[in-house]
Structure formats: C-alpha cells, structure tokens
Amino acid sequence: MPRIHGCAPRTGRTTAPRTLPGALALFVALALAARPAPAEEVLPDKEEGDLNAGLDPAPASLDRSTPRRAWGTFLASCGDGRSDLGAHLLNLGDVARSDRRVLGPVLARQLCEVLRATGQLALAEGLDDTPLGPLAEERPRNIAVVARVRPTDAGRAEELWLRRIKDRVGGGRSVWLLTRQTVSRIAPWFRALVRKEVGRRPVEVVNRGLGALPAGLAPRTPRDAIQTFVGLAARGKLGDAAHLLDLSQLPEAEQRERGRRLARRLAAVLKRVHPGSYSRVSNDPAGAPERDVPFDEEVVASASLDAGSVQIRLARHPLTRGEPVWLVSAATTAEIDALYERHGYGWVGDHLPLVFVGWQLAGVQLWQWLGLALFLGGAFLVGYLVSLVTRKLLLRLSGLTSWRWDDLLVARIGSPLTLALAALALALALPVLALAKGPHELLRSGCKLTGLLALGWVLVRIVDVIGDQAFGYFKERKDDMGMAMVPVARKILKPIIAAIVLVVALQNVGMNVSGLLAGLGIAGLAISLAGKNTIENLFGSLIIAFDRPFKLGDTIKVGELQGTVEDLGLRSTRVRTVERTLVTIPNAQLADSRVENLSRRDRMRLFAKLGVRYETAPDQLRLIVDETKRYLLAHPRVWQESFSVRFVGYGESTLDLEVACYIATADWGEFTGIREAILLDLGSILERAGTQLGFSSRALYMTKTGGLDAKKAKQASAVVRERGERGELCLPEIPDAVRAALRPPPASAP
Helix, strand or coil: CCCCCCCCCCCCCCCCCCCHHHHHHHHHHHHHHHCCCCCCCCCCCCCCCCCCECECCCCCCCCCCCHHHHHHHHHHHHHHCCHHHHHHHECCCCCCHHHHHHHHHHHHHHHHHHHHHCCCCCCCCCCCCCCCCCEECCEECCEEEEEEECCCCCCCCEEEEEEEEEECCCCCEEEEEECHHHHHHHHHHHHHHHCCCCCCCCHHHHCHHHCCCCCCCCCCCHHHHHHHHHHHHHCCCHHHHHCCECCCCCCHHHHHHHHHHHHHHHHHHHHHHCCCCCCCCCCCCCCCCCCCCCCCEEEEEEEEECCEEEEEEEEEECCCCCCCEEEECHHHHHCHHHHHHHHCCHHHHHHCCHHHHHCEECCEEHHHHHHHHHHHHHHHHHHHHHHHHHHHHHHHHHCCCCCCHHHHHHHHCHHHHHHHHHHHHHHHHHHHHCCCHHHHHHHHHHHHHHHHHHHHHHHHHHHHHHHHHHHHHHHHCCCHHHHHHHHHHHHHHHHHHHHHHHHHHHHHCCCCCHHHHHHHHHHHHHHHHHCHHHHHHHHHHHHHHHHCCCCCCCEEEECCEEEEEEEECCCEEEEEECCCCEEEEEHHHHHHCCEEEHHHCCCEEEEEEEEECCCCCHHHHHHHHHHHHHHHHHCCCEEEEEEEEEEEEECCCCEEEEEEEEECCCCHHHHHHHHHHHHHHHHHHHHHCCCCECCCCCCCCCCCCCCCCHHHHHHHHHHHHHHHHHCCCCCCCCCHHHHHHHCCCCCCCC
16 A cells, blocks of 8 residues: 555554553544544645636536546546646646646646656556545545656655545535645656656755755755745854855855855845745645746745846755755855845845844844934934024025014924924935835835925914014004904914825825825814804804904994904904993804994084974074084084084974084094083074074963063074175075185094
C-alpha cells in the first residue's frame, strides 16, 4: 500500500495499559477508531467559491464522481488532445484565479506528455469505482494513487494522487481531482522527463564561499524560505540569512561579507514593499504554478524600480544530500542594491544597530520614531525662525503704507504662520525618514491638514483685524449701532470660515466630504425648520444693521410703543419705555414694523386749533390771523420756510383757526417749553383783538355780562383797515415787505 502524505501508517500494535483509567481510555479510543465514518466525510479543502473558478464552465457530461471515472476522463482527454477538458480534472487552488484559464490547459497537456513518456497513458486497473473511493478499516481514505513517476534515475518514485473534495457550487456533490501537490509537480516532471533539461546547480556550489548550510536551515517550501529569511534578518543573524541568497554572481571570497550586506538590504526592502505576511506564498515543496514564471521559481513580492517594476523571486535548488531547498533567485540578488536605493533607508539602514531598524511600532521603526520626534521639534523651530524673519519683512513693507490694518494683521499672524511653516518643513523632511507608504501618507496628510487649518486661522485673524478697525471707525463717528453690530458680524463670520476651511481641508487630505456635506445640509434643514423664528430674528438683526433705522440711545416709536433703544442683539432689541419698563422686541418683528425714529427729527411740529366765540367780527378774525402770522414770522425758533395760520371754518360753537409750524429743535424738553410760550402768546393776541376762546359746548346767554369788548372791536376794525390800505395786512398771505421787516436772523438747527 502506498504511503499517503499526512497520514501515519498503522502498525496494528498496542501497548497494554498499566492502570484502569488508561485501559478505559484505550477502549474508548479503539471504539471510536473502529466506528465507520459518515458516507459524506470529505477531507477539508481551501477552495473558495466555485470549484476551479476562472476556467470555462465544465461540460455537463464530465464525470468526476469516482476515482476510476475521473482518471479515465483525464486519460481520454490526453488521447483526444482535449487539454481544456483535462484542466477540469486538476485542483488549481494554488494557481492565481486570473491565470487558471491559461495555465490549466498547459498543465493538463504537460501531464499527458509526462504520462506518455513514462508509458502510463492507459486506464489504470484496480481503481475504485465508488463515490467514496478506497477504504481503510472501513473508513474512506479520500485519496487514490493513480500513477507513479521517477523524475531521475537516482531519485525515488513520486505518486500522482486523486482527492475527493466537495463542489460547493455544483450542489455540494463530491468530485475527484488531482491534488494540488500533484499539480505543483507537473512542471518539474515535464522538464526532467520530457525535455530532459538539467536542473539548477546545488546550493553547495552556488554559495561555496559561505561554507556548509547551517544545521536546520533548509527551507523546503517557498513560504518557509521567505519567512525564515525575514526572521533571521530581524534577529540580526545576517550570516545565516545570507545562506538563503543565490550568490553565484559574486566571487567566492566576497560572498561572506557582501552576502551579509545584501541580506540586510533585502530585509529592509521587503519591509517597505511587503509589510504584511506571506500566507499567500505557496507552502508546497514544488511551489505553485504561475504564469510567465519558471516552474522552479516563486514570486513573493513586487517592487517598483525605475520606470517599471521587478519581481522578488525564490528559486528551487537541489542539495547534494537531501531534498531541494528554496533560495532568493540570482536575478533578484543582482537587483538588491538597486532596490535598496529606491526603497531602502540609505546610510542609516546600512550602519545603525539592528535594534533601531528591527523594532517597530505601527509600521514605524525605532530610528524613524526618534527621527520623527527630532524632525517635529526642528520643524517648529524652523517655522518660528522663518515666521519671525517673514513678519519683520512684512512689517517693513506695511510701514510704507498709510493704512494701519496691515500692521495689525502682520502682528497677529505670528502663531498661524509659524504653524503653517512648521507643517511645510516637516512635509519636506519626511522623505529622509523613508517611512512605509501607510505612515508616510498619514503624516503627509496630517501636514497638509495642519497647513490648511493654519490658513483658516489666518482668515479668522483677518476677521478680527477688520472687526477692530470697523469698531474704531464707528467709535470715532459715535455710531453706537455700528459698534454693536461688529461683534455680531464676528460671531457669524468666524463659524462660517471655520466650517468652509474644515471641509476644504478634509477634502484635500483624501476624505470623501460628500457625505459630510449631505449630513450638514440635512442638519441645516432640520435646524432651520426647528429654529425658524430664531433664523428670522438673525436675518432681522442683519437687516437692521445694514438699513440702520436707529442706533443705541435713539428714541423710537413702534406702533403704540415708544422708548429709548438700550441694546441690539442677534435675536432681539431692548427698548426702555417712558414708564421705565424694559420691552424686548424680536428683530424679525422690528424689521417688518413701521419704526419712527424720534431722535432723528431736525425740527418738531407744533399744531394748535383755536376756536373763538361767534360774536367775533370778521375784522377781529383778520386781525387775529394777521397778528399771529406776524408773531410767528418774528419768532426766532420758528422754522420760517413753512408755517400756516388759517381760518378754517365755522364750528358748532366756535369760529375755528388752525396754527401749524415747525420749531427748530430736536430736544423734546425744549420743544415743550417753546410750545408753551407760543400758546400763551396766542392767547394774548386774542385778548388784544377783543375776543375770547369759545366754549366747547352750547350755552344760553341770559345777560350781556361777559360779552365782547365793543371798544376793542372798533379798534381792531381800524387797525385792519389801516393795514389793508398800506398793503401790510397778512391776508391771505404775508406781504414781502412785512416778511422782510419781521423775519428774525436764521436759527441753526441742533
């Protein structure tokens, strides 16, 4: 019976137990071993998804249900030249999915040539024709040996195995395929038995200058070779690691010294170009078939070099005694120096103690952490010095102008300018640290983010400078409203600038801000709906600030409310009423209301309606109108451009006269005093005309007591007649001669 890999042969002998518990344990073990396995037991398989995904769909007539039918189908495909059909009898799990369509038929054709060269291209007799295949002690082996191949005359025979696995896509049924180990050996069999090619030189010949291979250092698989090399280099055993390089291109006298150097450099390159694990590298002694790669080589990583890229490969070399081992290929060894120049750490990587390059945290080595701390401090020092020099130059330039805001701006941008220059200095120094791609991109993005945030800081400082200048300007003009709106504008502009700068900064460092913008839009919509009144009041404050209907300290009238403005905020305005109460008015309501600014009047209107008794004669009325016009014309505080004294009609109980004029004052207290004096003087004019104010209600006169003065009435008639004859009677308008004689000097408005 052929030996099956991974299964220890059974000897049939047991050792008698010395204790009762040992006897019970042995009995249970024997009972479990003797129990038949379930009919569907299948050895585990690593195939993911569809079986041999990447090949053309398997024909519906393809029968792989038993070892005999599967092997018979493969041999038939060899006879018919159907290598595409034979590929479906191979387990291509170790072949890259993108290469299976090309390599599958090639491997099937090569295996057919191997079988033809060894005379085994015939249906093997004795293969089991059941889905479970051959049994051992009533348990399915899941493995069937279909042929044996001896690659060399001195070598031992190698077996071709079929293995039972599940086709998870094909309904979960069991199929028999040639194993991955068998597939990996097809190429070397084909080279040795069909092409009769000579293999590579033994390790002892390739690295003769290094001496014998150290005991225990004989990696049989590509994965073992690369992991062993990386581990030895990390522990500082560069001499042992050099044994895993193909140094055939170096003189034997230089192999020991230069081998250590090349091992150190290759380990550094691998850290940069392949920082992860090597779990995808084949763990089969023959390697895994790869497209455009010789059968005895294995690609473990790729690295950019000049305008293209090179593959870091391992090559399979024989040992004089023992099985072949895997070494870094000669072509890769020749490229190590060039790769190190492109991906290495320069002088630091060649000369620092290995502890500085071997220990790392988060993909950053110890010397890089130390260098990063040093560069960070140096970057801030450089940023401060360059910022100091730059600000001195800018101050000299700003001194050439007559403006003051540029001097203030230069004085205030010291901190953000230092931060921006430090970020720039650190970004320029990062290539010296030779960081891996991930940490390098992270730090580079951090420098860019810091620089953009520093720019936003500068913009905020500009807003502060402009705000201070605007506040000083309004203060010089004693504009309380302007001074009150400067803090409001700052509170609005700063968050807007911060939000815009943050979004731009995040977008420039590679973050997708579309989701953030959408979220901000939804949040803004929700806030606007929830705070509709607040937003209306905010815009109301802006309208008041730009329209400027009043300022702090002004007396205003809004509807029935009258008072003095004491405070203007983002949401509301506070007004102190005449009753000394404090009323808060929302800015949205105030912006939409009719606002009277009583403090901005250049003059105040006086209006009086005089009703005299019906007994008053027409000449008396004329005299009253004439005297009143003369009085107003001569009054120094009456605005002369427009005043009116008219007899307007016959009331129910009085003869009505209207007096309207403007008093040249904006002070309410002064206006009331002037109004009082004018009204008293109007009463004197009525008395001199010989009449009185009428009663506001009907009266029955039973006596003449309290009647009109007849003497004064006659005098009034005489005066009216005399002035009329001279053309000086102010009816219906004031004569120019009278206006020129009585007009007082112009009074200046307050």
